[in-house]
Amino acid sequence: MNDFKGQTxxxxxxNGVTELALHHDPCNEIGSLTLEELEKFAAALPGxxxxxxxxxxxxTLKAGFSAGADLRELFQRGQEMEKDAAQRGVREFxxxxxxxMNALDAAPLTTIAAVHGVTFGGGFELALVCDIIIADRMxxxxxxxxxxxxxxxxxxxxxxxxxxxxxxxxxxxxxxRSFNVMKAQQIGLVSQIAAEGEALRVARATASQxxxxxxxxxxxxxxxxxxxxxxxxxxxxxxxxxxxxxxxVEEGLRKFVENEGVQPYLP
Amino acid sequence: xxxxxxxLDQILDLAATHFKVPREKLCxxxxxxxxxxxxxxxxxDLLTRLEHHFRIELPDYELQGVxxxxxxxxxxxxxx
Numbered sequence: 001m002n003d004f005k006g007q008t009x010x011x012x013x014x015n016g017v018t019e020l021a022l023h024h025d026p027c028n029e030i031g032s033l034t035l036e037e038l039e040k041f042a043a044a045l046p047g048x049x050x051x052x053x054x055x056x057x058x059x060t061l062k063a064g065f066s067a068g069a070d071l072r073e074l075f076q077r078g079q080e081m082e083k084d085a086a087q088r089g090v091r092e093f094x095x096x097x098x099x100x101m102n103a104l105d106a107a108p109l110t111t112i113a114a115v116h117g118v119t120f121g122g123g124f125e126l127a128l129v130c131d132i133i134i135a136d137r138m139x140x141x142x143x144x145x146x147x148x149x150x151x152x153x154x155x156x157x158x159x160x161x162x163x164x165x166x167x168x169x170x171x172x173x174x175x176x177r178s179f180n181v182m183k184a185q186q187i188g189l190v191s192q193i194a195a196e197g198e199a200l201r202v203a204r205a206t207a208s209q210x211x212x213x214x215x216x217x218x219x220x221x222x223x224x225x226x227x228x229x230x231x232x233x234x235x236x237x238x239x240x241x242x243x244x245x246x247x248x249v250e251e252g253l254r255k256f257v258e259n260e261g262v263q264p265y266l267p
Numbered sequence: 268x269x270x271x272x273x274x275l276d277q278i279l280d281l282a283a284t285h286f287k288v289p290r291e292k293l294c295x296x297x298x299x300x301x302x303x304x305x306x307x308x309x310x311x312d313l314l315t316r317l318e319h320h321f322r323i324e325l326p327d328y329e330l331q332g333v334x335x336x337x338x339x340x341x342x343x344x345x346x347x
Contacts, residue, residue, distance in 0.1 A: 027308070063308055064308075067308075117308075117312070118308060118311065137315075137319065138312065138315055138316075140311055140312075140314075140315055142327075175326065175328065176328075177326040177327055177328055178311060178326075178327045179324070179326075180315050180318050180319070180324070182318070182319070182324075183324055
């Protein structure tokens with residue numbers, strides 16, 4: 001399937017590059033519907049890899065790349081189901097999202113995340129599966145999960161450890177603070193900084209560059225330098241599910257969801 | 268002019284320009300969420316612009332409980 005127009009995302013091939021556009025208001029929160037459409041994309045990926053030499057993942061929404069997991073849906077499901085069923089549901093969701101993330105991570109084509117604005121939690125994790133992150137100067141990154149009594153659950157910790165020094169990972173996780181693109185480049189997370197609104201254009205130029213090289217060689221080099229930490233990823237699911245079962249998490253989610261103030265995204 | 272007042276002026280100028288609010292309507296002790304009509308995502312946007320402008324890193328937890336421009340200026344001053 002070379003092109004698809006969904007409710008939360010769409011893709012098409014442009015000049016030999018697959019462009020996956022996220023467009024789920026208000027800020028590409030990743031819930032059941034987005035997961036279903038991401039699974040469609042992951043299923044189409046082998047075919048797309050035969051037609052394209054690169055993948056760009058980007059958002060068409062002004063607010064940012066993605067604010068992460070759909071916490072409202074997570075809270076609501078927890079309220080509607082018996083505790084055991086809710087926990088099984090969370091584990092199942094995580095297994096499915098991990099499957100998608102792993103497929104993207106291992107994709108035999110060069111993958112580029114073109115990010116802007118809010119790139120938090122699961123959204124940050126989606127950017128992390130890509131080979132290269134290009135960010136505009138208004139991008140802001142965060143793993144806020146500790147604020148809810150959780151850890152990143154979409155594969156963020158093993159991938160962050162893969163890419164960055166442990167001291168930086170500890171800082172980001174344990175403070176739950178957001179940081180800007182200058183810091184992101186300084187720590188080695190972001191490859192290039194674009195002017196505001198220009199991340200996709202810069203990503204397209206980079207994708208054009210990588211298209212000059214033999215694809216099999218590029219795929220082989222990528223597989224060599226980018227191991228996928230499957231055991232740690234599996235362990236992350238177990239830890240997340242264990243933490244999710246604690247009573248304080250429901251309360252943390254409730255506070256976030258029911259917050260009618262202006263500050264839910266601030267720590 | 269004390270350093271913080273100079274910082275405050277720059278914050279008010281930047282906020283007025285970016286959020287398209289008349290500069291004369293902004294005062295140091297205003298609640299910037301109300302005066303600028305912004306939510307937390309837009310507050311993060313403002314934070315990012317201030318970090319770039321002053322060339323500092325200002326962790327967002329420093330904004331906990333901060334809702335007026337003057338206190339924001341003090342937080343920025345402490346990072347210069």
